[in-house]
Amino acid sequence: xxxxxxxxxxxxxxxxxxxxxxxxxxxxxxxxxxxxxxxxxxxxxxxxxxxxxxxxxxxxxxxxxxxxxxxxxxxxxxxxxxxxxxxxxxxxxxxxxxxxxxxxxxxxxxxxxxxxxxxxxxxxxxxxxxxxxxxxxxxxxxxxxxxxxxxxxxxxxxxxxxxxxxxxxxxxxxxxxxxxxxxxxxxxxxxxxxxxxxxxxxxxxxxxxxxxxxxxxxxxxxxxxxxxxxxxxxxxxxxxxxxxxxxxxxxxxxxxxxxxxxxxxxxxxxxxxxxxxxxxxxxxx
Amino acid sequence: xxxxxxxxxxxxxxxxxxxxxxxxxxxxxxxxxxxxxxxxxxxxxxxxxxxxxxxxxxxxxxxxxxxxxxxxxxxxxxxxxxxxxxxxxxxxxxxxxxxxxxxxxxxxxxxxxxxxxxxxxxxxxxxxxxxxxxxxxxxxxxxxxxxxxxxxxxxxxxxxxxxxxxxxxxxxxxxxxxxxxxxxxxxxxxxxxxxxxxxxxxxxxxxxxxxxxxxxxxxxxxxxxxxxxxxxxxxxxxxxxxxxxxxxxxxxxxxxxxxxxxxxxxxxxxxxxxxxxxxxxxxxxxxxxxxxxxxxxxxx
Numbered sequence: 001x002x003x004x005x006x007x008x009x010x011x012x013x014x015x016x017x018x019x020x021x022x023x024x025x026x027x028x029x030x031x032x033x034x035x036x037x038x039x040x041x042x043x044x045x046x047x048x049x050x051x052x053x054x055x056x057x058x059x060x061x062x063x064x065x066x067x068x069x070x071x072x073x074x075x076x077x078x079x080x081x082x083x084x085x086x087x088x089x090x091x092x093x094x095x096x097x098x099x100x101x102x103x104x105x106x107x108x109x110x111x112x113x114x115x116x117x118x119x120x121x122x123x124x125x126x127x128x129x130x131x132x133x134x135x136x137x138x139x140x141x142x143x144x145x146x147x148x149x150x151x152x153x154x155x156x157x158x159x160x161x162x163x164x165x166x167x168x169x170x171x172x173x174x175x176x177x178x179x180x181x182x183x184x185x186x187x188x189x190x191x192x193x194x195x196x197x198x199x200x201x202x203x204x205x206x207x208x209x210x211x212x213x214x215x216x217x218x219x220x221x222x223x224x225x226x227x228x229x230x231x232x233x234x235x236x237x238x239x240x241x242x243x244x245x246x247x248x249x250x251x252x253x254x255x256x257x258x259x260x261x262x263x264x265x266x267x268x269x270x271x272x273x274x275x276x277x278x279x280x281x282x283x284x285x
Numbered sequence: 286x287x288x289x290x291x292x293x294x295x296x297x298x299x300x301x302x303x304x305x306x307x308x309x310x311x312x313x314x315x316x317x318x319x320x321x322x323x324x325x326x327x328x329x330x331x332x333x334x335x336x337x338x339x340x341x342x343x344x345x346x347x348x349x350x351x352x353x354x355x356x357x358x359x360x361x362x363x364x365x366x367x368x369x370x371x372x373x374x375x376x377x378x379x380x381x382x383x384x385x386x387x388x389x390x391x392x393x394x395x396x397x398x399x400x401x402x403x404x405x406x407x408x409x410x411x412x413x414x415x416x417x418x419x420x421x422x423x424x425x426x427x428x429x430x431x432x433x434x435x436x437x438x439x440x441x442x443x444x445x446x447x448x449x450x451x452x453x454x455x456x457x458x459x460x461x462x463x464x465x466x467x468x469x470x471x472x473x474x475x476x477x478x479x480x481x482x483x484x485x486x487x488x489x490x491x492x493x494x495x496x497x498x499x500x501x502x503x504x505x506x507x508x509x510x511x512x513x514x515x516x517x518x519x520x521x522x523x524x525x526x527x528x529x530x531x532x533x534x535x536x537x538x539x540x541x542x543x544x545x546x547x548x549x550x551x552x553x554x555x556x557x558x559x560x561x562x563x564x565x566x567x568x569x570x571x572x573x574x575x576x577x578x579x580x581x582x583x584x585x
Contacts, residue, residue: 021391037426129317132327154316264406278466
């Protein structure tokens with residue numbers, strides 16, 4: 001008798017679960033409509049997009065993309081964005097892994113003070129300093145150089161990187177391994193690059209993912225420091241063209257799409273790692 | 286022997302410590318600490334684009350200007366509204382979505398991916414996209430659909446509504462972000478707690494309020510602090526959707542700082558505004574930290 005009722009309960013729960021699932025799928029479909037709308041509109045003519053905005057395109061026109069590609073000078077803008085992101089991410093991983101490791105292994109008052117100085121950066125929004133950053137970048141002759149964007153983006157992300165690396169070294173890099181290497185006469189930098197760095201893979205992945213999203217989507221630093229079209233990034237091209245082509249609106253959707261496409265691909269292929277990286281970075285940072 | 290002792294004092298890295306820390310420290314000092322001090326210094330001078338050399342100390346004059354400029358007060362008010370509403374909805378929507386997607390649903394991975402999707406993109410582009418969706422003209426998706434049902438055009442960008450329309454798009458964009466962080470927290474809660482509770486006869490709702498809510502404190506704190514500060518910094522979505530208009534209806538701290546501090550060349554006033562911004566952010570984080578620790582105290 002008792003068994004039967006527990007079966008009934010679990011059956012009831014199962015049905016409840018199915019309804020929950022259906023409900024969530026409906027919510028997710030509604031949630032996804034804007035992105036679906038963005039994708040299908042890129043293939044439509046203005047008339048078709050107005051007549052049947054949510055239907056699949058009757059003909060998949062790619063002319064819109066070709067125009068957008070040319071008007072945005074896409075290969076150049078993509079190249080600049082890639083250059084900035086790759087260099088910034090590489091520099092951040094290198095300098096914050098070195099510093100985070102040293103701060104984790106140095107238990108004296110200087111180590112502590114330096115760490116607190118970095119930690120304070122988490123409380124200071126860089127945006128409050130745009131006027132002085134503008135002046136500093138100008139006075140050291142980096143205005144209109146992608147290096148201004150790279151270095152400022154690196155500085156913005158240094159505190160979080162150091163925090164994550166320090167935490168990781170303290171919790172998951174065993175000291176015994178390093179001591180063994182020391183006895184074998186390994187130099188200190190060799191020890192870091194050959195033994196410690198490979199152990200840091202999980203946290204490197206977290207930092208790479210978070211910083212890639214931050215730097216790729218950062219609009220204010222290029223807006224401040226890059227004035228010539230030659231050096232500008234995808235986001236600046238999108239905003240420049242939206243101003244120029246505001247009447248021919250279906251021409252603009254492919255530009256938005258080209259603007260998000262690289263990260264969209266990155267997300268589709270790396271979805272699992274991105275979601276867990278974001279969670280790991282936020283929970284610890 | 287002496288060498289060993291020295292080494293222990295400075296930690297296992299010895300003098301190499303400075304070499305490891307230096308690269309990060311140099312970039313950080315030059316592009317974070319130095320600008321921070323210059324912002325304070327500039328805020329007490331008469332620095333502007335027509336007065337670049339031989340700066341004079343003017344005391345608190347720039348701060349008085351900030352508090353007497355209605356544009357700047359409106360900007361602070363709007364940023365606060367933006368931050369509070371966005372953060373509130375991130376928690377109110379993100380928590381239940383995370384709780385449901387933590388159940389054994391067959392499609393939970395794809396559902397998570399869908400909700401998180403918008404958070405991957407730049408807010409600038411999300412803003413442009415929603416600008417088209419919310420447009421009052423015939424191609425605006427929402428109004429296009431409204432017309433089909435014989436309804437009247439709904440203008441999303443009137444002075445009263447524009448700010449809330451922008452906030453709405455940002456809720457859509459960032460709820461998935463909050464969900465992911467809540468999920469990570471939920472997965473850290475031991476299932477045994479729920480088993481014990483259901484043996485004791487606690488229903489699902491009771492379990493949610495008695496077990497889930499208290500243990501979710503850490504992630505809620507993260508979302509509230511980062512959400513409020515992130516909301517105060519709002520710029521990209523405003524820039525692409527309204528650029529501060531109509532009138533000053535959607536000006537935020539950052540749109541005004543860009544306009545006054547950079548484009549119009551009021552460097553000193555812009556810096557003073559930056560310092561005010563910093564103080565507001567400090568107050569917000571101090572305040573939320575206090576409230577959150579009270580919350581976790583009252584539960585335990």
